[in-house]
Amino acid sequence: SLKMASDSPESLMTLCTDYCLRNLEGTLCYLLDNETLRLHPDIFLPSEICDKLVNEYVELVKTDSIFEPHESFFTLFSDPRSTRLARIHLREQIVQDQDLEAIRKQDLVELYLTNCEKLTAKSLQTLVSFSHTLISLSLFGCCNIFYEEENPGGCEDDCLVNPTRQVLVKDFTFEGFSRLRFLNLGRLIEGVNVETLLRPLASLAALDLSGIQLNDVGFLTQWKDSLVSLVLYNMDLSEEHIHVIAQLHKLRHLDISRDHLSSYYKFKLTRRVLNLFVENLVNLTSLDISGHTMLENCTIPSMEEKMGQTSIEPAKSSIAPFRGLKRPLQFLGLFETSLCRLMHIPAYKVSGDKNEEQVLNAIEAYTEHRPEITSRAINLLFDIARIERCSQLLRALQLVITALKCHKDDKNIQVTGSAALFYLTNSEYRMEQSVKLRRQVIQVVLNGMESYQEVTVQRNCCLTLCNFSIPEELEFQYRRVNELLLNILNQSRQDESIQRIAVHLCNALVCQVDNDHKEAVGKMGFVMTMLKLIQKKLADKTCDQVMEFSWSALWNITDETPDNCEMFLNYSGMKLFLECLKEFPEKQELHRNMLGLLGNVAEVKELRPQLMTSQFISVFSNLLESKADGIEVSYNACGVLSHIMFDGPEAWGICEPHREEVVKRMWAAIQSWDINSRRNINYRSFEPILRLLPQGISPVSQHWATWALYNLVSVYPDKYCPLLIKEGGIPLLKDMIKMASARQETKEMA
8 A cells, every 4th residue: 555655646635735835926826015925815715725735835845945935924824714724733943923923813723833943922822812722732842932032121222232031931821722632842941830831721632741851740630531642751750750640541642751862860660660551551552661771670581482473462472561451552662672672562563673663663653753763763774774675665765755854954864864765765676666756755865965064964865866867867856956966066175975976976967868958057057067176186186086077077068069068168178188188198088088078069160260279189180099998089089170170171270280181190090990899979969970971171071970870870770770860861871972072982881
């Protein structure tokens, strides 16, 4: 079913929502005074649509760097007569006091505010306007919502001396929130009296007090007949706490887990405590004791363990106190405890670090509110993907994608997540992944590259991109990928390995793509960036992969793209070419790449006069004799000269070397090549070669062109015969055979 889920197209609702949010002005809204968004007066939307618009908006702002947030977005939902909101989930810096204020007339049933650090006590007052309808509220990580700004002195001048002070609000309570059943106060700021805050609530069903230190939780018993879920993650427990919890007889979900790295805890779990839970909390279906140290041995001696298949039957449990359970638990959290490695665990789902299933359960359970735990779980997944084979690949990928999206600014998650993605997208898993899923991977990888200049994240992201077919799979984000890679390559201090991978990716991205793509990338500064890299390498006197890839990328990006060829010349490309030739006379690959590029430049008529200097012509003539990389260097040098010769004797504006002398050397070179040579070159079009056939001004150029075509169609007929026919080469060859000026051997070859 997971395969199907990841493969099915987005719902029409999702597509419409996405489209409207990206085009608010063209769809639901108009701009008032060129700045404020206003809803068209004839639009009325039910809560099913409005909730989705708001929740998707938050998601887009958070995960899509291209998406621009709107100052006045929340004001679109200020009037319940035209737009209804019921259940909304807001996150992080996206939401400010005035945004909540804008929707205060709505009858909200569910409001989740997660890590909204910009909200202050002004928003507490706004909450009161939802008090008569709110059933579910989360203020998780809203660390400033109980602070208000106090203006000491009250006079204007004094304010400049004393900026506003943050003062804790002491008098707010949930008085009047008559329907509130589900409440999350995780990571509440110290100093707020939780007991006073909650006392007015008549019947709480679920309460989350993660990360709050309370020495006395006796007040919880006032809801002992209604509380079904209690989360006390990272609360330092004591005997008193346990005594209170045991009285909450309706509990179905209890979480007393902790992060064992966060601080010192005195409390240790014992067999007696677990027995107490099992005996008193008879409705328990989910228990999390992750991160706890067991004070004593709670396990059944392995002699008594029934061998054979692992069992989830409580009667066979390897954890003694759980033998008292009436039925297996739905969930048991044992992450970073020794218990998760036992044989028989009486639960359908276990979080732990023993195997892939447990690790994935941990990532799933802790991603939203516990990134510190999640990053360690993803690290374990990374090891599984790297060393063994992942058996639940799609689930693993989706969980890592979700974690990376959810914690875009968490360095640990970005490092471990991007590393895990590299192993989860490599070729052995390729078959199991849909286009949609692979696109999601690319999106989060690019998000990571955007938010993080951190070396490890950048390297992991670049390596992950190498697992994709380039350019095809990156086509849908073409501009963005190129911008990010050029950004990396333009940084002043650079990590060698990242530089190498980034140049390789840049090269692959401009290979075999349409000319408009190449022009666009050229305008982004691609040519300049590559030349700068070459300049740096020259200064260090190193000819490594970066140097070779940079020239190769320039060769690709100038292919039939005159603008980029011109840029190459304008940014002193020829000077670098000569210096590289002189500094690295033995580097064959390098020579081939450089001459391939100059072949592209020579194809542009307007640029050829710039190649017409004694120095350049001598260099090209000497390279005719080169044996570097088979015939490639000699072939490309001859190609450059063939285009120059095609402009006729009157364009030969130099005294040395003589035109005839160069022509002679060209004939000699062509005759020395093996006609069956296998080639290190890839033609997308024969147009520049075919140009040289119907002319009598330079028979040697005609001969080079005919040789090139003959070699390519005889060595690679399947690829190049159709291309020759498609581009009208046959009639051109037939006409040339009839030309008086063509040499006999050229005609025979034709």
